[in-house]
Amino acid sequence: MKGGMGNMNNMMKQMQKMQKKMEKAQEELHEMTFESTAGGGMVKVVANGKKQITDVEIQEDVVDPDDVDMLQDLILTATNDVIKQVEDKTNDTMGQFTKGMNIPGM
Template sequence: MKGGNMGNMMKQMQKMQKKMMAAQEELHEMSFESSAGGGMVTVVANGKKEITDVQIKEDVVDPDDVEMLQDLILTATNDVIKQIDDKTNETMGQFTQGMNMPGMF
């Protein structure tokens, strides 16, 4: 391999790395939302998988049925995390497509 080719390859790798970092930062700033129970429970998270808001409608708060409320919160939370994972795989997968790099994203 000639030195010029290696230099070009390194420049391309650096360019791709900058694009990956920008895409990752953009993902981290995104907001994801999921509801359960017909909107009775809503969970909002950012792309870092940090829960930023939980909204619970008063109608769903029943002291005699706490398990239902817990289930709704779990459902909404798990769904919002899946949305983040799916978006991350979709966005970051473009950088690893065709590469055999186990453990990447």
């Protein structure tokens, strides 16, 4: 039985190390900046790793009162793309911790 407890303690230490690495990776992700443009750079959307939009830049040339739909489409395109970038980076970064593990919900 004693050998089993040693293995359990060792496994718990490894899990704690992995948890600290995961927390550090998540903090680093949250500090990252992601950027997407649409319309050849006419609209730029910037987000952080928390999926929060931190900046939107719109070139004056694209602001046409007769074609608001196009501007809205450009903003949506850039916003959706920047959020996808954050999600992809998050999945790549955090996925390294769950590779090979069969954990439901991860």
